[in-house]
Amino acid sequence: MDIQVKELIADEKQEYIINMGPQHPSTHGVLRLVVSLQGEIVKNIEPHIGYIHRGIEKMCESITYPQIIHLTDRMDYLSAHINNEAVCLTVEKALEVDITDRIKVIRTIMSELTRIQSHQLFWASYGMDLGGQTCFFYGLRDREKILDIFEETCGGRMLVSYNCPGGLMYDIHPNFQQRVKDFIKYFRKALPEYDTILTGNVIFRERSIGIGPLTLKDAVSYGVTGPSGRASGFSCDVRKHEPYSAYDRVNFNEVIYNEGDTYHRYLARIEEMRESMNIIEQLIDNIPEGSYAIKMKPIIKLPEGEYFQRVETARGELDVFIISDGNKNPFRLKFRSPNFVNLGVLNHISKGFKIADLVAIAGSLDFVIPDIDR
């Protein structure tokens, strides 16, 4: 509907329409929220997306499978490694390639490091959204250590491009194990600081407890996955329910809370960092010997058919669906990205709250806009 027409209708209802975004700092990118307000109370939110739509799904149809990896990096750039893993697992499933245990374990460690750095950035930016500038510096300080580990092994810091169909691009760097162990030791001490600075802070608690509650029923029917869904009691961890890579050989808890408010969505992410560290500690000392990449044909062609793989990124469930017609390019490639689905629930949970709470609610869902637009 045209914005002028909308304003006329809003005038009748005594509502006031404002644009939040596309350049608003707390939308973490170019997301535009058209918010109808009555006084300070949010009545309706209409997300407008597509400001950085690049047509990744369509682009994938014209490039080969190894080339798709560099595009999935740029979808959810904070869990780039996990996105790449999803495509690689689908291709390997289609070709029925048996990858070695070494690849599986390294991929799992890398995925968990990616999850930790993503949640660190969440913590950093969420603190800043709610007025705590210190969090941003401390979060990025610790994230830098993981990025250095990535840089040493993969060559890239954020957009790692480390997976390739059939294994990994390079073997791990000789320093990798020692650096990861040092990081875990360091971060076990640093994580309580996070709790002291933000979790216990009275201003933060007042602004987040009880804000934007999402019930289990709504979480299931809107399909909210990831830490946001698990904070509402929705047991949706793909790592637990459909283990891929090396997740079937590690012990970890699925972090579940039943309250479903902003505060518990935040807590779920903090607890997930602890669980990720547990997973890494179980695997880092016994990385099996073996080849780091299976020899693939120079031109990878998938047999005709449909292939599907689910993975758990830092923000929820990413599904990759490939239809192949036997060529070197996919006939159709569909991503079910977690952020796009999580955005759908924003209107539902922020109705009736203040406009200032909208920043807290949107921040707690942890959007990455390139993943919404693709």
Next chain:
Amino acid sequence: MRSIIEYLREIVLGIWSLLKGMKVTSTYFFSPGKIVTQKYPENRKSLVMLERFKGEVVMPHNEKNEHKCTGCGICEINCPNGTIEIISKVIITEDGKKKKAIDKHIYRLGMCTFCALCVKTCPSNALAFSQKFEHAVFNRALLNKILNKPGSQLMKGVE
């Protein structure tokens, strides 16, 4: 009476939680040894990037100005976004045979996404990544680079 006690208790606990946070920040304030900030432009000379860092694609030449690129074009095929363009020429070798050789290996840094597929798939390991990371230039045309140096030849023994 109870509500007043509750109210005062909340105020005291709130201030206490703020003080606990302040304790962390003030610890860092008074121990500058823990600060990790790098003074970037000043430490430029001592700054060393890690060996696998993907700075830009280069073609290593030896001291005789010889490279390993045979001009096969596999990097051009594998590049997802047309960063690499190879212009080849036909040369006549010493024993009189015609042979395809590289004339220009054009690399457009502005389009490169550093996916490493060219370096990875090169059959003769002619390409590598350099550790250079300061790519800013004033003219966009300077980002289009020719990787083989003028007058360079194919290294002996590389087919």
